[in-house]
Amino acid sequence: MTFIGKDLKVVGTRPIRPDGVDKVTGRANFGADMTMPGMIWGKIKRSPHAHARIKRIYTEKALSLPGVKAVVTAADFPDIAAEEAFAGEAIMDFRDLSRNCMARGKVLYDGHAVAAVAATSPAIAEAALDLIEIEYEVLPFVIDVEAAMAEDAPLLHDTLFTQGVEPKPSRPSNIAKRINFTKGDVEAGFREADHIIERRYTGKPVHQGYIEPHACVAAVAADGQCMIWSSSQGHFMVRQYCAHLLGIDISNIRAMPAEIGGGFGGKTLVYLEPVALALARKSGRPVKIVMTREEVFRASGPAAGSVVEVKLGAKKDGRLTAGEVVLKYQAGAFPGSPVGPGCMCAFAMYDLPNASVTGYDVVCNRPKVAAYRAPGAPNASWGVESCLDELAIELGIDPLSLREKNAARDGTKAVHGPTWQNIGYAETLAAVRAHPHWTAPLGPGQGRGIASGFWFNIGGESSAAVHIAEDGTAAVATGNPDIGGSRASIAMMVAEVLGIPVERVRAIVADTASIGYTFLTGGSRVTFATGMAATEAAERVVEELKKRAAMMWEISPEAVEWRDGMAYPAGPNAGAFEPLSLGEIAFRSARTGGPISAELSINAQGAGPGFGTHICDVEVDRETGAVKILRYTAIQDVGRAIHPAYVEGQLQGGVTQGIGWALNEEYIYDGEGRLDNPGFLDYRIPVASDLPMIDTVLVEVPNPRHPFGARGVGEVPIVPPTAAVANAIYRAAGVRLRDLPMSPPHVLAALDKSDG
Amino acid sequence: MKKYHVSTTINGEPVEFLCEPQQTLLDVLRDTLNLTGSKEGCASGDCGACTVIVDGRMVCSCLMLGVEAEGRTVTTVEGIATGDTLHPVQQKFLEHAALQCGFCTPGFIVAAKALLDENPNPTEEEARYWLAGNLCRCTGYDKIIRAVLDAASEMRREAAE
Numbered sequence: 068m069t070f071i072g073k074d075l076k077v078v079g080t081r082p083i084r085p086d087g088v089d090k091v092t093g094r095a096n097f098g099a100d101m102t103m104p105g106m107i108w109g110k111i112k113r114s115p116h117a118h119a120r121i122k123r124i125y126t127e128k129a130l131s132l133p134g135v136k137a138v139v140t141a142a143d144f145p146d147i148a149a150e151e152a153f154a155g156e157a158i159m160d161f162r163d164l165s166r167n168c169m170a171r172g173k174v175l176y177d178g179h180a181v182a183a184v185a186a187t188s189p190a191i192a193e194a195a196l197d198l199i200e201i202e203y204e205v206l207p208f209v210i211d212v213e214a215a216m217a218e219d220a221p222l223l224h225d226t227l228f229t230q231g232v233e234p235k236p237s238r239p240s241n242i243a244k245r246i247n248f249t250k251g252d253v254e255a256g257f258r259e260a261d262h263i264i265e266r267r268y269t270g271k272p273v274h275q276g277y278i279e280p281h282a283c284v285a286a287v288a289a290d291g292q293c294m295i296w297s298s299s300q301g302h303f304m305v306r307q308y309c310a311h312l313l314g315i316d317i318s319n320i321r322a323m324p325a326e327i328g329g330g331f332g333g334k335t336l337v338y339l340e341p342v343a344l345a346l347a348r349k350s351g352r353p354v355k356i357v358m359t360r361e362e363v364f365r366a367s368g369p370a371a372g373s374v375v376e377v378k379l380g381a382k383k384d385g386r387l388t389a390g391e392v393v394l395k396y397q398a399g400a401f402p403g404s405p406v407g408p409g410c411m412c413a414f415a416m417y418d419l420p421n422a423s424v425t426g427y428d429v430v431c432n433r434p435k436v437a438a439y440r441a442p443g444a445p446n447a448s449w450g451v452e453s454c455l456d457e458l459a460i461e462l463g464i465d466p467l468s469l470r471e472k473n474a475a476r477d478g479t480k481a482v483h484g485p486t487w488q489n490i491g492y493a494e495t496l497a498a499v500r501a502h503p504h505w506t507a508p509l510g511p512g513q514g515r516g517i518a519s520g521f522w523f524n525i526g527g528e529s530s531a532a533v534h535i536a537e538d539g540t541a542a543v544a545t546g547n548p549d550i551g552g553s554r555a556s557i558a559m560m561v562a563e564v565l566g567i568p569v570e571r572v573r574a575i576v577a578d579t580a581s582i583g584y585t586f587l588t589g590g591s592r593v594t595f596a597t598g599m600a601a602t603e604a605a606e607r608v609v610e611e612l613k614k615r616a617a618m619m620w621e622i623s624p625e626a627v628e629w630r631d632g633m634a635y636p637a638g639p640n641a642g643a644f645e646p647l648s649l650g651e652i653a654f655r656s657a658r659t660g661g662p663i664s665a666e667l668s669i670n671a672q673g674a675g676p677g678f679g680t681h682i683c684d685v686e687v688d689r690e691t692g693a694v695k696i697l698r699y700t701a702i703q704d705v706g707r708a709i710h711p712a713y714v715e716g717q718l719q720g721g722v723t724q725g726i727g728w729a730l731n732e733e734y735i736y737d738g739e740g741r742l743d744n745p746g747f748l749d750y751r752i753p754v755a756s757d758l759p760m761i762d763t764v765l766v767e768v769p770n771p772r773h774p775f776g777a778r779g780v781g782e783v784p785i786v787p788p789t790a791a792v793a794n795a796i797y798r799a800a801g802v803r804l805r806d807l808p809m810s811p812p813h814v815l816a817a818l819d820k821s822d823g
Numbered sequence: 824m825k826k827y828h829v830s831t832t833i834n835g836e837p838v839e840f841l842c843e844p845q846q847t848l849l850d851v852l853r854d855t856l857n858l859t860g861s862k863e864g865c866a867s868g869d870c871g872a873c874t875v876i877v878d879g880r881m882v883c884s885c886l887m888l889g890v891e892a893e894g895r896t897v898t899t900v901e902g903i904a905t906g907d908t909l910h911p912v913q914q915k916f917l918e919h920a921a922l923q924c925g926f927c928t929p930g931f932i933v934a935a936k937a938l939l940d941e942n943p944n945p946t947e948e949e950a951r952y953w954l955a956g957n958l959c960r961c962t963g964y965d966k967i968i969r970a971v972l973d974a975a976s977e978m979r980r981e982a983a984e
Contacts, residue, residue: 093860
């Protein structure tokens with residue numbers, strides 16, 4: 068059943084989230100907040116080298132320190148074979164994952180885990196780390212993507228041969244994969260063009276920057292049953308990966324979802340959980356491991372750094388005739404950068420008759436990248452959206468008109484294959500044109516830029532259960548960690564279907580033994596896919612409630628109508644009965660067939676793609692090179708905002724991460740291949756005083772595949788900001804920045820160059 | 824390692840604890856006293872997730888030793904509400920949807936209370952600079968600032984009544 072276009076009572080309102088009070092009073096339990104009887108503390112010994120062969124590990128001294136209960140190294144983990152895992156938005160191989168959690172044979176980056184200890188206090192565990200001695204043979208290393216692609220670059224893996232090139236290479240390489248999408252005749256398209264522009268844009272790796280470091284507690288009972296409590300974007304993922312990495316039956320692991328203190332894609336894989344399990348197994352004690360902030364930066368996944376080459380051809384009137392993009396993405400120590408999605412996103416917003424997109428997935432001696440909010444898309448759009456702005460300036464067309472002229476619409480065939488249906492990109496452009504921000508006056512030294520962004524959004528496997536209590540209140544359980552308010556949106560959809568106030572629906576995140584399999588929280592899928600499962604489960608409950616009312620009235624269930632949480636006779640022919648409330652039916656449920664509940668497991672299809680366009684005003688300080696964001700408006704097609712305040716929050720948060728990416732954030736390596744800025748002092752994420760209010764406009768083009776019309780909303784908003792900021796800087800200061808971050812020294816250097 | 828005996832007042836209650844000399848106040852709150860509302864995001868004073876009020880002053884509890892709490896009065900996020908009645912800052916955080924993951928929220932709640940204790944009528948800019956030591960990666964700060972300013976105006980209204 069669809070609720071699109073219906074008069075709704077709960078969906079679209081702004082109730083207080085069900086987990087809110089616990090979070091403002093300090094009662095919510097995150098990864099590091101768990102303790103267990105007999106629990107001890109684990110810590111991880113990490114590589115000081117960017118690339119080295121592990122010759123020998125001496126653990127005896129550490130083991131003899133009083134209080135140390137176990138030490139593990141790669142020898143305590145099975146050496147598993149290569150096997151691809153479906154990791155949602157990122158490619159992941161179990162062999163690589165195992166070696167990322169605990170180095171085997173070689174260390175591949177500064178911070179790579181080499182050994183771990185568990186001891187009766189954090190201080191003893193720390194002291195024991197210093198007693199583990201490791202003999203290394205230090206190897207040449209390579210940090211940057213183009214250096215890693217060079218013929219004579221130090222090789223990370225002698226078993227890595229470039230996929231996607233013919234003939235199959237005979238020599239190993241750091242290029243894991245080459246991919247290409249082509250549409251039309253690119254050469255002919257460029258011949259047709261009146262104007263061709265070719266530019267190169269670069270960006271450094273940036274970290275997701277969740278404020279909660281990775282944390283977990285693992286326990287193993289004498290009969291082999293394991294419990295893992297951890298902060299992750301998917302406790303079913305934690306269960307599956309730990310089982311695979313340690314050779315344990317999945318059913319012997321119960322994974323419990325802690326509250327998660329931010330993830331943004333960075334908690335879609337495991338780092339600590341398999342190590343904690345191995346230590347717990349060896350010591351016979353529950354083991355807690357919490358990363359320090361330095362470990363988070365050195366050893367958990369940043370987003371890929373990249374080099375993006377863009378070539379665009381257009382007619383004088385701005386109509387694009389051809390486009391060509393080459394994307395070189397750093398994967399970090401193991402293959403699996405998001406270059407594939409990057410390639411697909413590069414031109415997804417445009418109706419481009421002829422285009423070619425080529426991507427390279429390149430390993431280098433950095434931490435293995437992890438998904439980060441629309442993984443791969445910001446890198447590609449940084450190039451394409453900047454280049455479009457440069458083209459607009461060269462053609463003398465305003466950048467909004469250029470986008471309007473070339474925007475993908477329903478029926479447009481995208482370069483990567485699909486033909487768009489029910490998309491709202493043009494609607495976001497129309498909303499920009501109608502917005503007062505677009506025409507607001509600017510002061511001297513100020514400039515305005517726009518840029519657009521796209522993300523696929525995904526559906527996938529989800530389970531939800533709706534239970535009616537004896538008093539007519541309801542509980543809804545799902546299997547997705549709630550990363551930004553999904554318990555609120557799910558409770559609202561269930562309340563809408565049941566016809567009761569949202570305060571009467573309790574939403575919880577159930578552990579892996581208490582609900583059906585649910586794919587992780589990622590791809591902006593939870594409100595779409597899990598919301599769909601919860602909605603359908605609630606609809607089944609309503610059918611059951613009608614049946615029960617029919618039984619009580621001794622009429623046919625078809626003669627019962629459900630409205631506003633009450634059963635009514637469907638019409639005069641059904642008979643004259645006083646309506647029955649949900650509570651009255653529930654109270655008598657023992658006499659009409661037992662408890663009323665429904666659990667549903669689905670594989671949700673039809674996630675609607677998301678498009679957004681942002682307007683950014685900046686002021687550039689010509690003395691210091693500092694860029695101040697004066698005003699920012701994010702406009703996005705969200706399908707249908709279930710809880711508008713949390714949808715706005717997704718846009719505001721994504722924009723802010725994008726502004727950080729644009730202006731300050733970067734991984735800085737020293738000459739030895741060691742990370743120089745593994746802390747929030749030197750890796751500077753935006754703070755409150757850096758920003759204005761972030762205005763949002765929620766455009767609603769309903770997604771017909773979702774009962775309420777919802778689309779994923781969380782990822783699109785990080786895509787436009789880097790280019791929106793650069794485009795604004797150009798108009799404010801007359802300098803074009805093509806290398807991220809646009810931090811004060813870089814901006815100042817560009818200003819000096821233009822003045823000189 | 825030898826432990827030291829510390830007498831202090833936490834959230835209005837007299838509290839005694841034993842701690843090692845290198846343990847921070849945050850370690851003691853979380854691991855010894857089970858007050859896990861204060862969070863560790865960096866252990867270097869950069870993120871503010873561990874913010875507490877000590878003798879009326881806002882501090883990062885990761886930068887203060889447990890032994891330094893001797894004789895002092897400490898308020899943590901667990902002590903901001905009065906029984907079942909939320910502090911206006913807490914209530915406004917809920918109403919404005921000023922949290923997503925909620926991990927930074929305890930630090931912001933404590934820091935915002937400290938702000939409003941000192942300055943009941945902050946401008947947006949004053950609120951932004953006061954809270955610049957508290958990192959949030961989810962919200963973009965917009966709704967946090969609105970919640971704090973709204974709480975301030977509600978508290979002024981209440982005070983005037």
